[in-house]
Amino acid sequence: MEFVVDAGHPALPGHFPGRPVVPGVVVLDRVVAAIESASGPLPPLRLPQVKFLQPLLPGQLARIELEPVATAPAGRWRFRVLRGEATIATGEIVAEAAPA
Numbered sequence: 001m002e003f004v005v006d007a008g009h010p011a012l013p014g015h016f017p018g019r020p021v022v023p024g025v026v027v028l029d030r031v032v033a034a035i036e037s038a039s040g041p042l043p044p045l046r047l048p049q050v051k052f053l054q055p056l057l058p059g060q061l062a063r064i065e066l067e068p069v070a071t072a073p074a075g076r077w078r079f080r081v082l083r084g085e086a087t088i089a090t091g092e093i094v095a096e097a098a099p100a
Contacts, residue, residue: 001034001066007058022056027095031079034064050097056083062094069098 005012005022012020028047036042056062061084069076083092 001030001037001064002061003030003064004061005056005058009058012058020058022058022060024050024052024095027052027056027062027081030062031064031066031081031095034066035077035079038066039068047097050095052095053093054083056081056094060084 005026007020009022009026011023011026015021015023028050032042032045063082063084065080065082067078069078078096078098080096081094083094
């Protein structure tokens with residue numbers, strides 16, 4: 001799933017004035033939407049080990065890669081958010097998580 005957060009998004013003015021960065025909660029909202037698109041509605045969840053490695057700027061293309069984790073309890077997902085047309089090899093990972 002690909003997405004772009006528009007420069008007019010209401011979360012951007014306070015995050016950070018003069019140099020907006022897409023807040024992590026906005027990125028994670030897109031991840032949850034991608035998981036629900038793949039598997040249906042989710043119950044309340046927690047994400048104990050999300051790492052934000054690089055900023056995502058307004059207007060940048062981002063891509064979500066999802067992988068269900070077969071060895072974990074049902075409903076566990078590993079994900080990566082990549083910037084643009086990046087691959088893991090180019091180091092353009094914005095965020096990633098794997099179940100604990």
